[in-house]
Amino acid sequence: MPRRADRSALVSLSLDAAGATPLHRQLYRQLREAMLAGRLAPGARLPSSRALARELGCARNTVLSAFDQLFAEGYLDGRSGSGTYVSRVLPEGLLPKEASPAESEDAGRRVLSHRGRTLAALFPVRGERPSAFEPGVPDTTLFPFELWRRLLTRPWRGDTGALTRHGDAGGYRPLRQAIADYLRGARGLDCDWRQVFVTSGAQQALDIVARLLLDPGEAAWVEEPGYGGLRGALTAAGARVVPVPLDDEGLDIAAGRKTASDARLAVVSPSHQYPMGTVMSLPRRLQLLDWARAADAWIVEDDYDSEYRYAGPPLAALQSLDRGGRVIYLGTFSKVLFPGLRIGYLVVPDDLVEPLARARRALDDHPGIVAQPALAAFIAEGHFAAHLRRMRRLYKARQDALVGAAEQELAGLLEVAPDAAGMHLVAALAPALAARMNDWQAAARALDAGVTAPALADYHFATPYRQGLLLGYAGVPESEIAPAVRRLARALAA
Secondary structure, three states, X not given: OOOOOOOXXXXXXXXXXXXXXXXXXXXXXXXXXXHHHOOOOOOOEEOOHHHHHHHHOOOHHHHHHHHHHHHHOOOEEEEOOOEXXXXXXXXXXXXXXXXXXXXXXXXXXXHOOHHHHHHHOOOOOOOXXXXXXXXXXXXOOOOOHHHHHHHHHHHHOOOOHHHHOOOOOOOOHHHHHHHHHHXXXXXXXXXXXXXXXXXXXXXXXXXXXXXXXXXXXXXXXXXXXXXXXXXXXXXXXXXEEEEEEEEXXXXXXXXXXXXXOOOOEEEEOOOOOOOOOOOOOHHHHHHHHHHHHHHOOEEEEEOOOXXXXXXXXXXXXXXHHOOOOOEEEEEEOOOOOOHHHOOEEEEOOHHHHHHHHHHHHHHOOOOOOOOHHHHHHHHHOOHHHHHHHHHHHHHHHHHHHHHHHHHHHOOOOEEEOOOOEOOEEEEEEOHHHHOOOOHHHHHHHHHHOOOOOOEHHHHOOOOOOOOOEEEEOOOOOHHHHHHHHHHHHHHHHO
C-alpha cells in the first residue's frame, strides 16, 4: 500500500542535548514561540510525536511532554484519528501587541529608501474584484479555459526532461518562434525568433532593458501622462525619469530635448498612447528615430494593446521603420488573454541579443516554463487569432454601448468620444463640471457610487496639465454599462 503523504506543517526546530534546559522545555518554548510569531499558523497540523522525535533525534516521551504542556495551556487541539493541530484561537493576552498606527508609519519610513517610497506611491492596492469602469481589465469569461487546460497538460505527459532543467535565457524556443511569426505577420516587424525574449510581463521587460542600457541617474523620457507601471520599472532600475508632454502628434521631442537633452532612453506607445489614445504621426516617428541615432540613445516601443483596433488598417509598428537598430519592441499577453498569465516579451536589435541573454542569466536566469508551451501551441495552432477576432467584436460593441449611454446620461458632465482602438475611453470634464471640481474629486465621487473611474491626473508624473476620467469598458458586461453610467451621472451631478 502506498504511504500517505505527510501534510503536517514545516517548522525549524533544534534541541541542545548539552544545554542546561531540559529537552522537553526547549521543545515547548520553540513550538510556543513559533505559534505566537505566526510561523505555525492557527489550524496548522503538527507532525506526529513519533515523526517529530525521529526528526529531532530525541525520545518520543520528550515530544509528548512538550505537547502535553501546550495542550494544557490551550495552544494545541487534538482531533481523534486526525492528529495534533495548532489551536484556532491562541490563549488570550499572549499574542504580540499590535503596533500603533504612528509606530507602523515610523517603521515604514525607516525601512523604505527614497526609491522605495517613490515606487510605493505609484499605485494604489488593487481591489479584489474589478468594477466598472476599471481600465486595463480584459473580459476573461470568454477565454477558452478548457482548451487552455488541455494545452497546459499536453507537454507534461511525455518526456519532461527538457522542461524541468534550467531553460534558455530567452525563454521556450517554440514560444519565441510563435511570437516572432505572429509579429512579422500582424505588426510588420523585421525580426528573428532569436531576438525575442520572454519575460514575466511588460514591467519586467523594461526593468531588464533599463538595467542593461542605463547607468543609475541617467535620464529616460516617458510620456506625460503615461502608464505608471513602466515608470516604476525605470525607477526600480535607478533611472532618472523625465516626463515629456504630448501634443496631437505624440511625444513632444522638442520639449524632451529642452528638459533632458542628455536622455539615453525614450519609452513611447506610438500606436495607441496610454492613457490618451494618441497615435504618433509618421513625421514624429521619423523625428524620434533621428533623435535616437543622433543622441546614441534607445527607444522602447510599448505596443501594449495594438491587437484591439476597431477601425481602419492596422498601424505599422515603429520598429518596422527602424534601420539603425535603435528600437526595442515590448509586448504583453496580459491584456489580450488574462492578467494572471504574466507573460510578456521583448524584441531586441541583433547586437543586444547576446548581452541581454547574459544579463538575464544574472538577474533571474530564465522565465518560468509551466505556461510557455501552452501559449506556444495556443498561438501556433490558430487559437490566439480566433480569440482576438472574437474579443475585438465584443469590445467594439461595449465601446459603442458606453458612448451611447454617455450621450444620454452624462451630457453637461463628461465629454466621451469614441476611439478607433483600445480598451478604455478618456472622458473630459465638461466646463460646467470642471468649474465645480477637479478630476480627483470626480473620481472620488464615482468611487463612492461604486464606479471605478480613475482621474487622468493620477497618470501624470509631474503636475497634472490635463483633466479627465478613464472609463475602461473591456471587462464590463454590456448589460452593466448603462446602469453604471447612470450611477456615475448621479454621483457627478450631486
